[in-house]
Amino acid sequence: MLVGVDFGAPHFDGELEELGLLAETAGLSPMGRITCKRKAPDAALFVGSGKAEEIKLLAQQLGASEILFDQALSPAQQRNLERVLERPVNDRTLLILEIFAQRARSHEGKLQVELARLQYLSTRLVRRWSHLERQTGGQGLRGGPGEKQIELDRRMIADAIKRTKERLVKVKRQRQTQRRQRERRDAYNISLVGYTNAGKSTLFNALVKARAYAADQLFATLDTTTRQLYLAADDGASAEQTELSPAVAAAGRSVSLSDTVGFIRDLPHGLIDAFQATLQEAVDADLLLHVVDAANPNYPEQIAEVQRVLAEIGADGIPQILVFNKLDALDESRRPAVLQDRYELDGFETPRVFASARSGEGLVALRQLLSSRVLSLARQAEAERLDALARDHAVQEGA
Incomplete structure (x- = not known):
């Protein structure tokens, strides 16, 4: 009930x-x-x-x-x-924890769920063990009252929390190593974020031709999946732009695309803390694809909730592109006149694309927007590199 x-x-x-x-x-x-x-x-x-x-x-x-x-x-x-x-x-809170425990597949995901579950249960031991008496210490009549069962169980929970945190630290180091390798390769990182069941995994599969699990249910995906997404140079750049130099024509290259866990209203803080290693993919991203369920009438509240969680994990300053997904589920009267415009998000005009990950409508426009964004940042990096070289050359000539 x-x-x-x-x-x-x-x-x-x-x-x-x-x-x-x-x-x-x-x-x-x-x-x-x-x-x-x-x-x-x-x-x-x-x-x-x-x-x-x-x-x-x-x-x-x-x-x-x-x-x-x-x-x-x-x-x-x-x-x-x-x-x-x-x-x-x-x-x-417990209901979400139970769902996460059922859906976690990777070693990291299981550790994170276990940590959050232990932290939740540690505050509720009093009702689990209130029927048990205090243990007796010593033998016969010489022993006084010993520890209560609740005290023993609380210590066991505390030890389990400590062990789980230590194992998560190791997993976090592994992820940091993987991220450093991507940085050394000068990889451009894009993360999919959004409210649960907005269609992130379906969009991820459509963009990178992957087979990540996707279903019409809450929290279908818990474990972060990363694949390479190839953005052709002619997706969103003109011939004049792409002929400048190989470094500037960076849109003709692969970028890292990560599918992350979905957010939900009143997501337990323990889960946010426990899933810090997974959510770090969003924090370290160069660009966030914020996927929105356009067919849900409550999408403004869902957007606000996602923004709140992003601010909580320190990812609110990362540039975003809004992808209003499930265009195929909209009635004709609700379909937008144009598939690409701008949406005011936290006081800033943010690019928005209407698309359907299931039917493929709008995905070409999304790839073009991604190519243009990556190209623009690559040109900026190229200009900064040339400026630095010019400054070094001027210093050497002056010496």
Whole structure:
């Protein structure tokens, strides 16, 4: 059973549609939905005693075996609700963690999910072990009370967190080595970012002819995949531009394209911290392809959420190109008059391309825009290199 509380936030999902999709992705079947309004969460039961009794009666009538809240619950609220509702109670944070645990495939992804899960559980040990007594120390009557089981378990969790962090540090070093190798090759790095289920993996496959897993579901992809994308010099550059020099005609070369994990509203901070190694691909990118689900009426809120996460990981200053995907899913009345324009993003005019990764419409315009962007940056780098050589030559002649 799904429960949502409206505290007056502009992004409140009154239909609990996203929570329902998350539950289905985790393998659950939503049986009922209930929402309420409050000015602030109740300290003990989050929704208040009256609403908690209403939820309990409805859950009994529907035969619901678990209660899912669309907001994060404190350990005390979760424990109190389980006592009143007489059913397991979980929140949005745990649901996302469960999905990540199911979908992680790579060694790095599994480590990151495990770290986030351990950090989440470490705050909820009190309700897991509250029925256990304190262990007895020594033998016979001589021993006094020893450690509680909760204290033993907390120490085990802390040790597991420490070991997992150490293993993640090694993985992060490996990724840094790979990135340094790309930098030595003067590789231009492009990362796909966006809200979950916006079609990033489908677009990634369409651009680089890869076979990365893609599905119409939340968090279909967790592990970062990087492939080479070849941008022909004539994709977006004129003959005069490309004939300047081989170095300047840099659009006729391969660039690194990375598909990263999708973002979602109220993404747990523990996951953002744990997935720092994966999200580092976005931080180190030269250009971000921000993929937007153009068919979703709530895309402005989804764009704002992606921008918030990018700011949190330090990637908000990287240039972006907005790709409004799923053009094929738009009604004729909603289709844009032009497939390429500009969109105001955080006060700046950002290039925007409408495309369909599934049908291929608009992908030529996107490749042309990418080629032009890479060419422009390559020409700038070439000019800076020539200026530096001229300055060095002038210094040598003066000496």
